[in-house]
Amino acid sequence: MNQLQQTPEAGPEGSTQMHRVLGLPNLVLFGMVYMVPLTIFSTYGIVTEITGGRLPVAYTITLLAMLFTARSYGLMSKAFPVGGSAYVYTQRSFGANLGFMAGWALLLDYLFLPMINYLLLGIYLNEFFPAVPPWAFMLAGMLLVTILNVIGIVSVARTNIVIIGFQFLFIILFIGFSIAYLRGQGSVDLMAPLRGTGEVSGFAPLAAGAAILCLSFLGFDSITTFAEEARNPKRDLPRAILLTTLICGLLFIALAYVSHLVYPSHQFENADSASIQVVFTAGGQFLSIFFTAGFICGAMGSALVSQASVSRILFSMGRDGVLPNRVFGYLHPRFKTPTFAIIIVSIISLTSLFASLEMVSAMISFGALVAFSAVNLAVIKYFFLAHRQRGTAAAFNYLVLPLIGLVLTIWLWTSLSALSLVIGIIWIVIGLAYLAYVTGGFRRSAPMLDLAE
Template sequence: MFGLVYMVPLTVFTTYGIVAQMTGGRVPLAYIVTLIAMVFTARSYGLLSKAFPYAGSAYTYTQRSFGPGVGFLAGWALMLDYLFLPMINYLVIGIYLNAAFPAIANWVFILAAIALVTVLNVIGIVSVARTNFVIIAVQAIFIAVFVALSVGSISQGTTVDLMAPFTGTGAPDGFGVVAAGAAVLCLSFLGFDSVSTLAEETKDPTVKVPRAIMLTTLVAGALFIGISYVGHLVLPTHAFTDVDSAALDVMGVAGGQFLAAFFTAAYVAGATGSALASQASVSRILFAMGRDGVLPRGFFGRINKRFGTPVLAILAVSVVSLVAIWIDLGLLAEMISFGALIAFSAVNLSVVKHYFMGEKQREGVAVLHYLVLPLIGFALTIWLWTSLSPRTLIVGLIWLAIGVVYQLVITRGWRRPTPMIDLKE
């Protein structure tokens, strides 16, 4: 449930207009490409969550496999998408509520959402879990209504080309633009990654966390492909009134003003749930890095005695999220995917390093499990990473360069080891 809420089943409409224009309307095809890559990576996360059932996700896995130095850089890249994911949820909340209530500025809705999510996260993970069930229920009802009204709308029109969501409009054409769209859509799959950050708060994590990771990936992937497929059949074009809120055009054709209003309510609820889950995850990653001394331990490595949560880390994420008031949706989406793909690549390699090289599991089918499949996942994530736009690669590489400089400072020019704590102890 945490993973599905984090991903938001309706997140398909977060970048629907952007990816539709990038791919010439072939959003479902782009999702299929992304899902294939994510299944390999989700499998690697599951294997490593068994070996290292601790908070910290890719940061912890890479740290334990390659050492604290490489682990820090993976955590730094992961922090980029985790810090930005709450932000993108606040931004789309502002975009859609402003479209519904034009008299109220975006930033008012953004601030209100940040305040609400921060309070719920400070109270604790139980409040997050309870809220998740309500949000999933609302989105499930909306999806059922959307599909029913869409089928009705399609059946009343002229002959429908069922392959149109895969063949597109022809402008732009080619598979390269589909790969670029698939790279952006990686942000939709960050939910399976977030599941691993709750390992220290899960009963029997070595069994439940890997299972939840794979189920979250497959269920969400099927939902994304299905919803985007229906959306293109309803409105087989990528010429939208506003590319950031393209979903409102689709809803208007499928079910008129009623469905548009219902969508806004369900989508905002989903975005709020995703912000809730993503802020919970990133605050725990910051806590893990603070506990290790990589980030200031006195600030990030502290747990509030009353609530049992990393309150200062949660507040830090809230402050960073204020950037949502000014940033562009397209750049924000691509930056999240940049950080995610770097972390995913590191996790796939960590399986090879830990199991194949470290534990020397190299006999029979182990070669397939611990070498071949992780390397396929690594190759796919690198391919998607190189498909991102030049501006995203430039900004992302600047972020990584800042991380290297920070690492130089805390290690005094690599003369000292990067701080690391024995989590087994």
């Protein structure tokens, strides 16, 4: 058997063994719920203005860029089919200390994604029920998400089916209403969404728009955090990662294309709420209300999956001993879920009651791009350098393709705001200080679980 396929499966037996109940369809659903199919409408107006109405083309560029990093995640998840995502992959490729720092940066993405969803939940529901303050909806959402996560991964998977089903129902209705609307408009220029309005041209605006759209793809990596609850992680994780990226990417392109046919302009009264103009044009007040309900449903689903994901990263770090094991490395004896980690994430999410969308978005962007960079580098280090996979095919798979993914990720760094960089650097400094404490001033390596146990 090939040496690279002999990596032992999930950690020690007994109290640290989770229930392996997730198949390929469930893993794909987790990724899609995390990414939220309707997320296209959150940046629709902004990127349409930047690209001059060429949003489908910008999404195509983004999808091609993300596939390289998604492939790197798939390779590493096959080599190390355990929870922990970029934390474990970097740890096993570059050592415990760098692994901890990758995991620490990744926490920015995973810890604060539930917060942004709770913020959206409060904002949108308050629009429908202005007598109820946003914080009340946010607290109710946190409580429901926490309970479902503690009960177990099966309850989360079942809820995901309902959430993704509701969003697909809206998508079907939107496309149906859009076709009916376009039929009443006479001739339709089918190339307009690809050509744009003509007022903005060149590749540079498309590249700028594609960089923003990368935020729509955050979530395919979350699938790797459920490795220890997958029935066949070595086979299903790589497939689920690529399928999720492709399905959501193609869905984003299709929705962007249809939306521009319905509303063939890149001028909006308010770019932040441009999607409401598009949806109202296609289906009136009924479809607008259905869209809001679907968006709320998507926010709840993303909060549910993101809390499940980050609790498993914290569990991996606690099981290693780099975080307090008795707290973060604890599994509920009946539900086999990292209960304390789930509750701690909920407590941290309470800060969303006082945070702004801009600040939380900045944190998420920085953490995600650090993880993307680390995983692309891990493929090169683990396969090409450490295991000396040679030959033309190996060099292409384990050096050239991950290098392309790395270069594209570095390109995305250039789109980060100053706020993102400042918050990210502060977070990294805090992580370094904690690592120095754990390692006695870097005189020893951070603790690391023996996967052969």
